[in-house]
Amino acid sequence: MKRIMLTIAYDGTAYFGWQKQEGMPTVEQRVMDAIGKLTGESVELIGASRTDAGVHALGNVAVFDTNATIPGERYTPALNSFLPEDIRVMDSKETEAEFHPRFDAHSKRYEYHIITGPVANPLETRYAHYVREKLDIEAMKRMAEDFVGEHDFTSFCAAGAQVKSKVRTVSLAEVTEQNGHIVIAVEGDGFLYNMIRIFAGTLLAAGLHRIDAGSMPDILSAKDRSFAGPTAPACGLKLCFIRYK
């Protein structure tokens, strides 16, 4: 028995997220189907990040166990021949039997992209959230700084999420401008459900002067979802990479 680790990129537009759901097109289901066609086995995938419907990924990670004798690196071209073009295995290798893509993750990087202007450029809106109004980027930068650190992120967690602790450590949260995009980059050891999209929606509210850029400490200490901004749309979010120990 071998444990195979896949690094997977996808355009999430056409999918109901990563996690398999009966009767819905999901990335996990497509990858499982491709593995089934290749090995003849019905495998269970363990994914690192359950991205939401419409969210993109450059480097999500998943593992599965197989009795097939195919060398680890051969899964990349072999699975890609069975996958739709909007899902690609970028890398594959054999890994230790104990390796767990979520529990062993050291940190993850996400980016949230925003474009602004009088009209939404149709060559950008597939991978960026469009806002008509000009944003106060300095206010967004200032607010992002206070997101860094070990905090209880209850205010940035979708209501109803079932996790024991909502304490996470964010190691990087910054706002930059790149090729006409406003890019919110976030790195941390783990994220709560919708945490990055609520963070992006809160920074957007600051950029629109709907909330004060200095209010992040108050939002965090409230431990109440209603204190943060709205959840920003999925299309702007991208899981960039996952680092392992």
Added chain:
Amino acid sequence: MKRIMLTIAYDGTAYFGWQKQEGMPTVEQRVMDAIGKLTGESVELIGASRTDAGVHALGNVAVFDTNATIPGERYTPALNSFLPEDIRVMDSKETEAEFHPRFDAHSKRYEYHIITGPVANPLETRYAHYVREKLDIEAMKRMAEDFVGEHDFTSFCAAGAQVKSKVRTVSLAEVTEQNGHIVIAVEGDGFLYNMIRIFAGTLLAAGLHRIDAGSMPDILSAKDRSFAGPTAPACGLKLCFIRYK
């Protein structure tokens, strides 16, 4: 009667090109339909560039004549409310009755985007042509230089195209690397059918060392389509803008 000038951007993936064709989804048809819904008139559009199926545009230009009293700049938001999200009117204004978007064009800029690497990144392949092999970019740059100038571009025109003269003036043809893309930028007073895609395919052949980077003068002087490289796929091509006198 007013003549209205529209600057139109579109993601060409879902369309059979600009020009209307019975029973096919085309950009021109969608824009005509939107104008019809807005003004109640059935108008003829005159477009600047008949982009092919799958080709994208940031700034194609079209005009139409109308008896509607709507101010020119109001067509932008009004038409966008009737258009699909992958087609956007970026700008609109009233123009002179004699203005012709093709004959009055001073120059056009196109870009052809290429990505390379072991696996095609699914977040890039909608707007860039993927090639597995590493390309010799210096060879592509060298060859592009010889495309500039006034030439008979018969070798870069799809067989069967019906135009009197195949002499055109290319004012810029350069290859650069931008954010991981190899970008072939071309500007000129006008282009023959498939000219940029054949040029891109020829540069690709040089980048792969299938043809000599010094062979552009011979290809041009042959005035024979078979001397140039293959027509590169539509997805990599984008009409950037059209300049007027």
